[in-house]
Amino acid sequence: MDPDEARSGEAAGLQPVAAGTGRPAAGTAGSKRHIPPASLARLTIYLRALSVMLTDGIERVSSEELAEAAGVNSPMLRKDLSYLGSYGTRGVGYDVSYLSGQISAALGLTLNWRVAIVGAGNLGRALAGYPGFGTRGFEVVALFDADQTMIGQEVGGLKIRPVSALEAELEKTEANMAVLSVPAEVAQELCDRLVASGITSILSFAPVVLQAPKNVQIRKVDMATELQILAYHAQRAQVSEIASDARARLAR
């Protein structure tokens, strides 16, 4: 799913980097080989759990405790962290603040991410006002909508701009990420315009499969999909309940 090598960064010397597929042995600090996608998703959860601990004034945590807080088991947590480096102390645990910093750095959250939100309906507004963004290196720098009546309204300290000015505003605000919260019908068209403007990271809430060059990373969040998956499990639970009722009856 994803090519390429190292990154710049800081801190933490590290091993010669497993030879693997003839990758250049990483430079000085931080730069690791790639993090498995499954692991990556969990690292963001650890990060949040660590933030809460930091707020609560907790300074040290064991893999067992952090795993518990993140809803995974501890070997998995340790394996995930091992993709980044060795940031714990044997017999002791992890320093909450330090580990938090290391994960942030590995995920690239120390860079300046400037997000444009395209579509200022309820979803777009919810996103624009979402506190979770601002607090972790993401700054919402522009908000667009096609609806004339919305233009100029302020949401979360940001004026809604006309989508006709998309390209100009993207450039002016130096956005480097975009969120698509528009109806399915226009999502591909807007995606194309974002890509043409040089955006290579897009989070889409539109229930369509977007086509884009493969240097563009697209992630999709799909509420209907999520509910359908729940429905599948619920249905099975129902069926097996009925089945076990039947067994219970037969057993008498």
Add this chain to the structure above:
Amino acid sequence: MDPDEARSGEAAGLQPVAAGTGRPAAGTAGSKRHIPPASLARLTIYLRALSVMLTDGIERVSSEELAEAAGVNSPMLRKDLSYLGSYGTRGVGYDVSYLSGQISAALGLTLNWRVAIVGAGNLGRALAGYPGFGTRGFEVVALFDADQTMIGQEVGGLKIRPVSALEAELEKTEANMAVLSVPAEVAQELCDRLVASGITSILSFAPVVLQAPKNVQIRKVDMATELQILAYHAQRAQVSEIASDARARLAR
């Protein structure tokens, strides 16, 4: 989003589910052995692509075409469908309408899903008004909020109810699924109340790990996680670009 399928795929880690190597015992439609989670997520995408085709009056489709529309490769699509049964015609392809019906049945979408939305902020309202729900077996039957000033407001034909009446309304409306679109601080408490009321399928947008009995299915959608994953990839792309620039300079 994964895929995630599109990449929305991963995340939402649930427990192992001891497999058991049994044959899919070809019954009629519906109750097959279990569908692998990764496959399940993609099936919902196929379903949507098929709906579009149905609307467009397309009657037949090959695995190649459907895979293309869903953004996957055709062997994968065929493998996914094979978990449900053999619904195609060799040498020909699939009947759009028939396949669509079979997938719907397998996912349990022919049952009556009644969704309660807890939290009527922008996100809750966006969900209440989301057309994708109504159109596939999901009916929003209740909408709650704790904010007094919102009580009684109408959103998408539904009056907002006080969250204090949660239990009573859940029973009255016979809701069998819930969506949590509330702040992180109160998510666990509301989750507990939902579970106590007999809800066993919950979709949460709150950025916290929810604890619940394991007969309760919880899925989590987390915007911050999604952006962080994008950031990781974008950062790597940047660095490798810089690295290759450097190599280019050195090569001269």
Add this chain to the structure above:
DNA sequence: AAATGTGAAAGATTTCACAGCG
């Protein structure tokens, strides 16, 4: 003594190639 970090085994998922059927 306690808890990390990691090879190696076990388990899932994806890819592949081609047998099988219309």
Add this chain to the structure above:
DNA sequence: CGCTGTGAAATCTTTCACATTT
């Protein structure tokens, strides 16, 4: 002949056990 359906191989992920370090 064309396209589906599926075993088997390749790859990725999770689990496990324990050597290692403080």
